[in-house]
Amino acid sequence: MLSARKLSIQRGDKQVLVDIDLKLQPGEVLGVLGPNGAGKSTLLDALCGELNPASGEVWLGDRPLSDWQGVERARRLAVLPQSSSLSFGFRVSDVVIMGRMPHGTGQARDAEIVREALQAADAEHLAERSYLELSGGERQRVHLARVLAQLWPGGVEQTLLLDEPTSMLDPLHQHTTLQAVRRFAEEGAAVLVILHDLNLAARYCDRLLLLNDGRAHAIGTSDEVLRAEPLHAVFGLEVLVQRHPERGHPLIVAR
DSSP states (O other), X not given: OEEEEEEEEEETTEEEEEEEEEEOOTTOEEEEEOOTTSXXXXXXXXXXXXXXXXXXXXXXXXXXXXXXXXXXXXXXEEEEOSOOOOOSOOBHHHHHHGGGTTOOOOHHHHHHHHHHHHHHTTOGGGTTSBGGGSOHHHHHHHHHHHHHHHHTTOOTTOEEEXXXXXXXXXXXXXXXXXXXXXXXXXXXXXXXXXOSOHHHHHHHOSEEEEEETTEEEEEEOHHHHSOHHHHHHHHOOOEEEEEOTTTOSEEEEEO
16 A cells, blocks of 8 residues: 655745645555646656655555665556657567566566456557557557556555556547556555546546645545536636436536
């Protein structure tokens, strides 16, 4: 389990993240929403240790994140940043197997996990392709498979952080990606995912954090967060909030 306690991040003389209290729960997908510049990627960078807090702290399990080092941390925490790229023509399967580096599970088991992670990301058919031949969306799915492989098959002690994993994807693969994330959480892992699409967040996330100007504007279920008033306050967008006719979750329509 990953948690933040009164977490604040300073850049120069500006606080870009202010007093964030957050606890990721095993088996849960927490979606992070907010306009550009709200602090979403800063939060993810702080939660994975890329940024040092100005105040507050991040804990992984029963220890401060800073106490976890190297392989030990990599077996518990995996991160998909907003942009991932490679400049070498590795086979896709070789890119994904990089996620297994913290583990000593052996060649046969690692190959099995690579296949399963690629299948989860709907990228199994790309396994023998050169990474450099892929489209942006295909590369994004390969990197998703890599971080899934790092923690595969997921469990209650593991945490996955994803920064806009659907940003380059067509509508079908936006859903297949978040379905894979949802299934991974169902194995027990805690997942945080940054999204821009309010309707995708409503469908696939258990709870939502709505950020604005580095502060938590709202946190709760989709019914609690995806309401017309907070969405207008944060995004400046007039919306109608309806119900999905089959699934019942909020359905956001711009007015």
